[in-house]
Amino acid sequence: MTTDIIVDCILGALVLAIAYWVTIARESFAAAVGFVAYGLLLTLVWVRLGAIDVALMEGAIGSGLTGALLLRASSRLRAKEQSAAAEQSGVILRATVALVSMIGAAMLATAVLYLPDPAPTLAPEAAANASATGMANPVTNVLMAFRAMDTMLEKVVLLVALAGVWSLARDWLWGGRPGPRYRADPKAPLTLLAQMLPPLGIVVGIYMLWEGADAPGGAFQGGTIIAAMWLLAMIAGLTDAPPISNRSVRLALIAGPLLFLVVGFGGLWLGEAFLAYPVAYAKPLLLAIEFAMTLTVAVTLGLLIAGPAEREGAP
Amino acid sequence: MTTTVVFGLCGAAATGLGLYGVIVNPQPLRKILAFNLLSSGVFLFFGVVARRGSVSALGGDPVPQALVITGIVVAAAGTALAVTLLLRFFKATGSMTLSAGALAGAPADSIDE
Numbered sequence: 518m519t520t521d522i523i524v525d526c527i528l529g530a531l532v533l534a535i536a537y538w539v540t541i542a543r544e545s546f547a548a549a550v551g552f553v554a555y556g557l558l559l560t561l562v563w564v565r566l567g568a569i570d571v572a573l574m575e576g577a578i579g580s581g582l583t584g585a586l587l588l589r590a591s592s593r594l595r596a597k598e599q600s601a602a603a604e605q606s607g608v609i610l611r612a613t614v615a616l617v618s619m620i621g622a623a624m625l626a627t628a629v630l631y632l633p634d635p636a637p638t639l640a641p642e643a644a645a646n647a648s649a650t651g652m653a654n655p656v657t658n659v660l661m662a663f664r665a666m667d668t669m670l671e672k673v674v675l676l677v678a679l680a681g682v683w684s685l686a687r688d689w690l691w692g693g694r695p696g697p698r699y700r701a702d703p704k705a706p707l708t709l710l711a712q713m714l715p716p717l718g719i720v721v722g723i724y725m726l727w728e729g730a731d732a733p734g735g736a737f738q739g740g741t742i743i744a745a746m747w748l749l750a751m752i753a754g755l756t757d758a759p760p761i762s763n764r765s766v767r768l769a770l771i772a773g774p775l776l777f778l779v780v781g782f783g784g785l786w787l788g789e790a791f792l793a794y795p796v797a798y799a800k801p802l803l804l805a806i807e808f809a810m811t812l813t814v815a816v817t818l819g820l821l822i823a824g825p826a827e828r829e830g831a832p
Numbered sequence: 833m834t835t836t837v838v839f840g841l842c843g844a845a846a847t848g849l850g851l852y853g854v855i856v857n858p859q860p861l862r863k864i865l866a867f868n869l870l871s872s873g874v875f876l877f878f879g880v881v882a883r884r885g886s887v888s889a890l891g892g893d894p895v896p897q898a899l900v901i902t903g904i905v906v907a908a909a910g911t912a913l914a915v916t917l918l919l920r921f922f923k924a925t926g927s928m929t930l931s932a933g934a935l936a937g938a939p940a941d942s943i944d945e
Contacts, residue, residue: 525835529842536846536869540853545861552865559872562839566879567891574901575875578908583868590861590915594928606856614855622848629840629880638885638893655894656901664898671902678909685920737901814905821912825920 525565532558544598545591552587556580569733570656573725577741578818585748586822651800653731660735661803665792669781672774672810675817679770683761686825692762693826701754711753718746726811730800736807740814747819758823766816773813776806836880843876859929860918864911871907875900 535555542548556579563572606614643655643663650662660668686693701708722742729735750756759766777792780802784793794802846869853866878896885893922928 521835522838525838529838532842533845533849536849539865539869540849540857545859545865548862548865552868555869555872559876562842562876563879565835566839566883567886568879568882568897568900571875571879571897571900571904574904579868579872579904583908583911586912586915587861587865587868590919593919594861594922597922597926597928606858611856614852618848618852618855621851622844625844625847625877626841629837629844629877632840632881632884636881636884636893638887639895640885640887640890640893643894644887644890655890656897659894659898660901664895667899667902671905674906675909678913681913682916685916737905818908821909824916 528558528561528565532562546588546595546598549584549587549591553580553584556584568656570654570735570738573733573738574741577738577745581745582741582818582822649796649799650794650803651730652803654729654733654735656733657729657735661807662794662799665777665781668810669774669777669792672777672813675814675821676770676774679817679821682821683825686827690826690829692760694760694828695758695820695823695826696751698757698828699752699754705753707753708755711749711755715746715750718742718749722746722811722815726807729807730804736810737814740811741818743811743815744818744822747815748822751819751823758820761820761826766820769812769816770820771813773806773810776809780806836883839876840880843873843880845873846870846876847873849873860921861915861928864914864918867914868907868911871903875903878903 725734726739850870882892882896
């Protein structure tokens with residue numbers, strides 16, 4: 518037990534040291550690299566907290582995808598870094614904010630130390646009702662059935678964010694292809710990697726989706742891995758990003774939320790409630806939604822990273 | 833000291849650091865990074881609450897865990913939108929800060945064409 522605590526303390530200290538580095542680092546690029554390391558350590562923290570589903574998510578999205586976004590942005594902005602670094606907040610402002618932040622953190626720390634005991638929990642209810650969906654992973658049950666409304670609305674938030682990203686393109690490029698066209702270099706190691714990894718990655722992604730019913734994993738985690746494989750092939754120049762006006766792209770984007778809505782209104786029509794699944798068909802319905810959602814998550818995340826249209830859409 | 837207390841305090845400190853970074857760093861990209869630190873600290877609280885709510889059958893309360901999974905995705909989508917907005921701003925003004933001097937007189941859409 519004591520060894521566990523020592524490991525936890527070391528891990529926590531490392532996490533905070535990197536968080537501090539991310540906050541004070543002089544160069545944005547260094548801070549972004551630090552943020553990726555921070556996310557990976559945080560993944561270990563989530564494993565220590567017994568939340569493997571969240572650990573997978575943090576590693577794939579919190580560290581991986583967000584890290585890729587921030588690294589790309591900081592490398593694009595690097596040329597202007599010098600002039601911007603000269604700009605600094607005044608000493609008085611910094612001292613005041615440091616004091617306020619410390620007070621805030623101390624209040625939160627006090628709240629942690631005085632959390633109610635015994636802790637309120639919905640775990641017994643989640644475990645008792647697991648048989649209704651036919652799935653053994655409690656987190657997937659909560660995401661897909663007990664709090665399905667949250668998950669459906671989250672898909673809609675993703676779509677709104679993507680619409681926001683798209684709308685930042687110049688007017689005459691609307692409907693074009695995002696990002697620069699990367700040229701494939703047949704001798705580059707990246708090309709080899711982009712040829713070898715996606716077949717494996719896609720299998721791993723689908724496996725995660727399938728296993729998510731009974732073990733840690735699920736539609737989000739699987740979809741993120743497939744999105745990463747797509748982005749790898751795009752950056753290596755093996756495939757081009759699709760024009761954002763492409764009809765099959767648009768269909769893939771709405772597949773998840775649309776099926777969710779159809780099933781939701783079906784529940785309403787059959788007399789129970791919005792998003793109430795008939796128990797006899799719960800598992801096949803949930804699997805169908807999860808498959809559609811994996812596709813939507815993969816395409817949405819890939820296009821969110823690819824960014825707004827920067828080229829004409831015509832081939 | 834238990835695992836939940838250690839990581840709960842860790843979450844509190846990360847939230848404080850993130851708050852400091854969001855206000856003090858003048859560059860938008862650093863604000864976005866700090867905002868992600870802040871949100872990760874808040875997510876850790878959910879993890880701690882979930883862990884404390886574990887019962888014999890489950891290692892943690894699945895409801896906060898599911899909320900965090902939703903939260904991570906929404907935070908990533910928000911970050912993507914913010915970063916794209918920043919890059920577009922940089923393209924339009926050639927500046928990566930929000931100071932008034934950088935905004936005045938920069939010809940629109942003249943940079944990086």
